[in-house]
Amino acid sequence: MAPDTLPRRALADEVVAAAAAREADPAFPAARLARIRAAAARLAASEYRPDDLRHAALLLERQATLDLQVPTASRVPGVSQVKRVLKALMIWYLRFLGHQITAFGQATARFGVTVANRVDAVEADVADLEARVARLEAERE
C-alpha cells in the first residue's frame, strides 16, 4: 500500500469548509446558487409506492406534455445538419399533432387526478365509518 500523503477524508472536509466559507461571504451571489440547487432538485428521483394512485396520476400529468424539440445530435458527420433541416421542415406538422396528443394526455391526467381525489374522499369516508361502527359496537357491548 502506497503512503497516503494527503488523507482523503481531511481533503474532503477541507473542500466542504472552503465551499461554506465562500458561501458565507456577504458578496456571494446566493440567489444564483439557490437557483442552481433548485433546478437540479427538480430532476431528482422521488420515492414511489406501486399502489400510489395519486403519484401515478401526477406522473401521467408530467408525461402528458410532448416535447417537440427532437434532439438532432449525431456522431455521423453531416447527419446532424440533415436532422436539423428535417426538423425545421416538419415542425409545423409535429406541432399540430403534438398539441392534440398533449391535450389528450392532459385530459387523461385530469381524469386520473379526479379519480385519485374521489378515492381519497371515499377512503376517508370508509375510515370514518369504520370508526363509527367500532364505537357503536363498543357501546352495545
Add this chain to the structure above:
Amino acid sequence: MTRVLHQFVPNFAAGDAIGVHVRLTQAALRAAGWESEIFYDDAQAAVRKLGRHFTTWEPDADAWVLFQLSTGSRMTSFVLEAGVPFGVYFHNITPPLYFERWEPGAAENLRTALADMRRLAANARFAIANSTFSEGDLIEAGYDPTTTSPVLLDAKELDGPYNHRLLQRLQRETAGGGKRWLFIGRAAPNKCQHDLIAAFAAYREFYDPKARLTLVGGRTSNVYYRSLEILADELGVSAAVEFTDTISDEEKLACYRAADVFVCLSEHEGFKVPVVEAMHFGVPVVALATSAVPETVADAGVLLDTKDPMVVAAAVDRVLTDDAVRADLVEAGRRRFDDFSLERSSRRLLDAIERFVAP
C-alpha cells in the same frame, strides 16, 4: 477432460463494460484450458460473430453456464429449464425507483430483472459480484455461496488508437483557458447527470467561467436526456456542455485524453469502470461516495458525502488548482488502476470459478 463453461449474456454490446468483460472472460477461460462460448439474446453487429443466439445452444453433458446478470431476460427461464449447473456473475441492477418518473416501462423491466435475479438464486450453484456492494444484493436475494471479482478491463484497449481530430477539437476549445470536466455513462436518472450539470454551472459561475463539460454516453432514457438539455439551457451553460451521445471507442479515448477531471455524481453503480479508466489516463477523479464507487475509487480520488453543487465545484477547483493534490491523485490513480490489471483480475475470476465449478 476439457472443462466447459459457456457465458450467457442477454445484451452483448461491443464497447460497454459488460461486453468487454464477457470477451475478456472468454479469453481468460480459454487461456486456462476451458472450452467457452458466448450466447446472447441480442448482440450488436460488431460482436455478433463472437457468439451465438442462445436458442441455438444444445446443452452438453458436462457444461456449466455463467450467467451475466444485469437485466431481465427470457434467457433466465431458458437457463432454469435447461437444468444445467450454472453460476451468476452479477453486474448489479439499478433500483426501479430511478426510472419511475421518467420511463415507467423501464422501471417495470427493472422490477422484472430483480424478480429474475431472485428466481435464479434458488438454483444457482454460485454467484460472483463485481463489488462487495453488489455482493450484498446477491446475499439479500438468497445466493450462496458468493464472492467478488472485479469487472475485467484491458489497459491495451485503452492505449489503442484514439480519434486525433476529436482530441484536437477538444483541445482547441480550451486553448484559451478553461478546464474540461468529463463524465462517461449512459444518460440515466441513477447516474444523476442533472447534478453534474448543476455542479458544473456552479463551477463556471464561481471558479472558472471558461470551463467545459463533456457528457459521453448513449441514452437509457430519452425523456431524461432531453431534461438534461433543458436544464443546461436553463442554467445558461448549454454552450459549454457537450452531449456526445453514443461514440466510438476511439472517440471515447480522445475524450479521456482531453479531460482535466472526471466527475461522477452517480447514486447507484455496481462498479463504475470509467472511473478506473480515467485513472489510467492520469485524470483525477471527484466522485460521490455512494454504492460501489468508494470501493472502486479507494484512496485514488476525492470522495464526497454530498453532491451539493457548491461543494462539488469547490472540490474540482481544489483538485485542479492545488498541484500537490492533483499530482498525488494522479499517482494514486495509476496505482489503483494497476489493482485492476487484466492479469490480476483474470486470475481472481478464474480462482473463483475453479473453486465453485467441480473439475
